[in-house]
Amino acid sequence: MAENLEQSLLCTEITNVVDEENGMIVEKTPISQMGFPLESEEMIRGMMDKEKQHLPSDDYIKRLRSKDLDLNVRRREALNWIWKACEEHQFGPFCICLSGNYLDRFLSVHDFPNIDKAWTVQLLAVACLSLAAKVEETEVPSLIDLQVGDPQFVFEAKSVQRMELLVLNRLEWRLRVITPCSYITYFLRKMSKCDQKPSNTLISRSLQVIASKTQAGIDFLEFRPSEVAAAVALSVSGELHTVHFDNSPLFSLLQKQLGIELQGNASYGDD
Known part of the structure; x- marks a missing residue:
């Protein structure tokens, strides 16, 4: 964890790299770079102006607090698993925050037909963590090895890849977000x-x-x-x-x- 934090403090240039395993282009600059170099008043003000674009939809919290009990329960289970998996892989805090951001943003704009089934949101959690790790971490395990932390289900790589593409499309490929x-x-x-x-x-x-x-x-x-x-x-x-x-x-x-x-x-x- 400490090593990940130390690496996150390093400043690198923005590059787009092709992920050969999943066949997609991913921005590889760690999200942490958005916070540490940008300390001028003007740049911080610009981030504050844009941060709402990187949040779940306005009615999301109302849904979680009202009738969507299944959504609330599944969300909590997914976040708990993400936390455990990040601990076992020694992923840094940025990766945890990104995974949660992707999860909430996706759930706020996409209606799961089988939200009451535990495997659907578990698959989403794996996909969100995988995407966050590719953006933030320097070393990312395979999709099978990623699934640690006592998950209820273990998914094939192809299933996770399909969910990743669905998440990317619903998030309009916005992975570099303000947290x-x-x-x-x-x-x-x-x-x-x-x-x-x-x-x-x-x-x-x-x-x-x-x-x-x-x-x-x-x-x-x-x-x-x-x-x-x-x-x-x-x-x-x-x-x-x-x-x-x-x-x-x-x-x-x-x-x-x-x-x-x-x-x-x-x-x-x-x-």
Whole structure:
């Protein structure tokens, strides 16, 4: 996990590579690159303007909270398996967040005729994890070997590949998405009195918290990625008593969006 995080901090150029096994073009720049180099006010503001394009449909959380009990249950099972599989393969937090993003976005725009059958969403989970690993990780196991973590079903590679193509089409091939991970160093830096690059400890801890929120239930979906990142940065910085609110317009905007929770913790680090 630590090695994956360290590799994610490296800056590389964007390249498109043909995945020979699955016969498709995948953008191979790690999603983490969106967060760490982009720390100017202008670029962060641009990300905040675009982040809603990378979220599930507006009615998704309402469906999860109302009559779609089967959808809610299957979603939770799928996310739990993704978490276990990422732990066994030592995939980083970015991969977990991407997998969850793909899963929720797909479920929000695609009606499964057999959502009550466990195997359908399990197959989707495998496909989402496979796509996320190809985007983010440097080493990706075969589709058969990917299926660890005590899955209820194990699928042939061809079945997973067909689901991958369905996911890609429904997501309009948007795999490079903005997640809370994309913002984390920016907000950690803004909460530092020295406005300096955050320590690896702060970054690693923050990413772990963000990844854990994929299992925290549907309430997590109410907030935009920038809001989640700001709240996590606040919490983690508060643990080490290093919080100092920056006076930049962007940070003031996030304070207003998060409301009283952020204001109520403004005294961290002043004691």
